[in-house]
Amino acid sequence: MAKEKVSIEARNLVKYFPIKLGFFKTLVSKQIPQVHAVDGVSFEIRKGEIFGLVGESGCGKTTTGRLLVRLLEPTDGEVVFNGTDISRIPKKDMRKLRKKMQIIFQDPYESLNPRMSVYDIIAEPLAIQKVATSYEEITDKVQGALEDFDMVPPEEYMYRFPHELSGGQRQRIAIARAFVLRPEFLVADEPVSMLDASIRSEVLKLLLSTQRKIHASFLYITHDVALARHMCDRLGVMYLGKIVEKGSTEDVIHKPLHPYTQALIAAVPVPDPTARRISVTLKGEVPSALNPPPGCRFHTRCPQASEICRQKEPPLLEVANNRYVACHLHSGA
Amino acid sequence: MELLNVENLKMYYKTIRGDVKAVDDVSFKLDAKDALGIAGESGCGKTSVALAILRLLPSNGRIVGGDITLAGESIVKMSERELRQKIRWKRISMIFQGAMNALHPTYTIGHQIAEAILTHEDVNKKEALERAEKLVELVGMEADRVKRYPHELSGGMKQRSVTAMALACNPDLIIADEPTTALDVIVAAQVLNAMKDLRSRLNLSMIVISHDLSMIAELCNKIAIMYAGKIVEFGDIASIYKEAVHPYTDKLIAAFPSVLGPKTELSSIHGFPPDLLTPPSGCRFHPRCQNAKQICKTSEPKLIETSRQGHYVACHLYGR
Numbered sequence: 001m002a003k004e005k006v007s008i009e010a011r012n013l014v015k016y017f018p019i020k021l022g023f024f025k026t027l028v029s030k031q032i033p034q035v036h037a038v039d040g041v042s043f044e045i046r047k048g049e050i051f052g053l054v055g056e057s058g059c060g061k062t063t064t065g066r067l068l069v070r071l072l073e074p075t076d077g078e079v080v081f082n083g084t085d086i087s088r089i090p091k092k093d094m095r096k097l098r099k100k101m102q103i104i105f106q107d108p109y110e111s112l113n114p115r116m117s118v119y120d121i122i123a124e125p126l127a128i129q130k131v132a133t134s135y136e137e138i139t140d141k142v143q144g145a146l147e148d149f150d151m152v153p154p155e156e157y158m159y160r161f162p163h164e165l166s167g168g169q170r171q172r173i174a175i176a177r178a179f180v181l182r183p184e185f186l187v188a189d190e191p192v193s194m195l196d197a198s199i200r201s202e203v204l205k206l207l208l209s210t211q212r213k214i215h216a217s218f219l220y221i222t223h224d225v226a227l228a229r230h231m232c233d234r235l236g237v238m239y240l241g242k243i244v245e246k247g248s249t250e251d252v253i254h255k256p257l258h259p260y261t262q263a264l265i266a267a268v269p270v271p272d273p274t275a276r277r278i279s280v281t282l283k284g285e286v287p288s289a290l291n292p293p294p295g296c297r298f299h300t301r302c303p304q305a306s307e308i309c310r311q312k313e314p315p316l317l318e319v320a321n322n323r324y325v326a327c328h329l330h331s332g333a
Numbered sequence: 334m335e336l337l338n339v340e341n342l343k344m345y346y347k348t349i350r351g352d353v354k355a356v357d358d359v360s361f362k363l364d365a366k367d368a369l370g371i372a373g374e375s376g377c378g379k380t381s382v383a384l385a386i387l388r389l390l391p392s393n394g395r396i397v398g399g400d401i402t403l404a405g406e407s408i409v410k411m412s413e414r415e416l417r418q419k420i421r422w423k424r425i426s427m428i429f430q431g432a433m434n435a436l437h438p439t440y441t442i443g444h445q446i447a448e449a450i451l452t453h454e455d456v457n458k459k460e461a462l463e464r465a466e467k468l469v470e471l472v473g474m475e476a477d478r479v480k481r482y483p484h485e486l487s488g489g490m491k492q493r494s495v496t497a498m499a500l501a502c503n504p505d506l507i508i509a510d511e512p513t514t515a516l517d518v519i520v521a522a523q524v525l526n527a528m529k530d531l532r533s534r535l536n537l538s539m540i541v542i543s544h545d546l547s548m549i550a551e552l553c554n555k556i557a558i559m560y561a562g563k564i565v566e567f568g569d570i571a572s573i574y575k576e577a578v579h580p581y582t583d584k585l586i587a588a589f590p591s592v593l594g595p596k597t598e599l600s601s602i603h604g605f606p607p608d609l610l611t612p613p614s615g616c617r618f619h620p621r622c623q624n625a626k627q628i629c630k631t632s633e634p635k636l637i638e639t640s641r642q643g644h645y646v647a648c649h650l651y652g653r
Binding site: 056057166167168169196197198199200201202204205223224225226227229230253254263264265266267268269270271272273274282285 | 374375487488489517518519520521522523525544545546547548550551570571574575584585586588589590591592593594596599600601602603605
């Protein structure tokens with residue numbers, strides 16, 4: 001694939017959430033505790049590329065997604081979209097940019113307004129961004145969006161309300177809404193985790209074909225490594241607010257370097273009774289992001305941890321062409 | 334040895350618009366030490382089957398036909414009192430979906446496990462608490478966790494606690510409804526391993542209900558595929574994975590991407606599951622089946638044994 005232009009780039013993104021303390025404690029405590037949700041994350045997504053973020057819940061993948069479209073303000077770092085830093089520009093200018101960046105949320109039962117019809121839901125972004133003004137134009141676009149997502153005939157679905165739709169149909173509406181403005185960049189936050197397996201693949205297929213049609217860049221957030229493999233060109237593996245491994249999807253899945261990636265892939269159940277059984281090498285659960293462990297954040301659960309891992313934090317280094325890993329085992333030391 | 338026998342079970346929910354035929358003529362047998370997975374899309378009746386086995390039906394649900402026997406004794410005909418004294422928790426216990434979020438927040442884990450033992454067996458409180466400690470160890474936690482409150486435990490540990498609770502009265506059969514759905518991949522794998530380990534150590538029989546075929550493949554040796562209130566395919570898990578006969582099973586298996594195997598196109602099933610108020614005529618899968626023939630629309634296929642022993646399928650296309 002010829003190198004495309006970088007569409008969006010996260011540069012050293014940091015997001016801390018302060019914990020609310022009681023009135024008295026704020027007076028006494030020297031430092032307000034903070035949840036280190038995202039702690040220095042960098043990656044870039046090229047035009048037309050699908051970049052996947054995988055990790056367990058609480059690793060900061062959703063926060064990263066929200067930072068990119070600026071639904072959250074970063075504590076530090078930059079988001080560079082089409083060459084300009086959008087993390088500090090005023091809200092007024094941001095609204096114009098929102099036409100080019102959209103997000104698909106996880107739960108279609110909560111992301112659609114129950115009092116709006118399908119028509120209104122899809123027409124709303126068109127009206128806000130003044131993409132289409134006349135009734136005919138809007139109707140035309142709404143119908144087109146529904147057809148793109150296999151909701152045919154569109155007249156049958158247009159005047160329904162979300163409660164009259166099944167989960168799969170709702171998520172299609174949520175995706176159609178995100179795509180109706182023909183955005184350049186999309187964030188999909190676990191778009192199919194609420195759906196049944198049989199419906200899931202159909203929604204994903206439609207998502208992929210539409211993405212290819214408009215050549216949008218895509219951030220795909222998921223905890224399901226198997227699905228990520230089918231969707232993404234490149235993968236970033238997150239653990240406790242940091243990217244621990246980054247590279248092309250096939251490389252990361254077939255030759256995982258970081259012990260965490262290895263464990264994550266080994267833990268995925270295989271839908272084949274004759275295949276090798278899962279082997280769990282990891283004990284315990286993800287430590288709290290309130291005070292992440294010193295050194296390598298993974299050392300508390302890592303089966304190969306040594307002294308250096310407890311003291312020094314490994315940087316994300318390029319170990320091969322476009323292959324990054326943050327682990328002392330691979331730093332050449 | 335045959336443990337559970339479900340015969341022509343029909344379970345309907347009464348609604349204003351008519352009867353929802355959640356379980357419609359379902360039959361299967363479960364031998365001792367077997368682990369049966371029941372798989373299917375949401376709304377296919379898999380949880381209803383489990384609830385019917387324990388007769389824990391909501392007020393509008395009723396068993397309208399068929400029989401369920403546990404080691405020769407009919408559960409359907411039993412009085413409510415008998416059922417409570419002899420069957421529930423003592424012989425069959427259930428891990429409900431999302432049970433880990435239903436733990437009582439103001440009692441310790443140990444207290445809640447002991448409560449189940451005290452209700453069902455004639456022991457004193459001290460003994461019950463000691464047994465609770467052993468159970469907690471059995472599922473792979475430290476014994477002193479019994480003194481913890483649910484909010485002090487992580488999701489994986491809460492799931493282990495409800496598993497321990499289900500084991501409290503040494504049941505013959507455990508029914509687990511989506512035991513790992515709410516958990517993360519690595520934690521889910523840990524819980525899954527703990528359950529596998531329990532199954533072999535305690536010679537337990539299990540029914541695992543899940544929409545996740547990969548999980549069933551890890552844990553069970555038999556599988557029943559349900560569609561719209563009916564079992565469409567039943568048999569040994571290896572046999573079904575090797576060669577699924579029913580088109581629905583085939584599609585369902587192909588809908589799961591594999592992590593390490595060859596990268597294939599994701600397959601999907603067109604359309605949506607039917608409304609069980611008015612299920613389609615003939616084979617219930619025919620509106621979504623690509624190979625549907627005229628006969629599929631008019632006559633309902635019976636569950637028949639295939640050329641492979643113990644492998645049953647309900648499809649007109651089989652053998653043609």
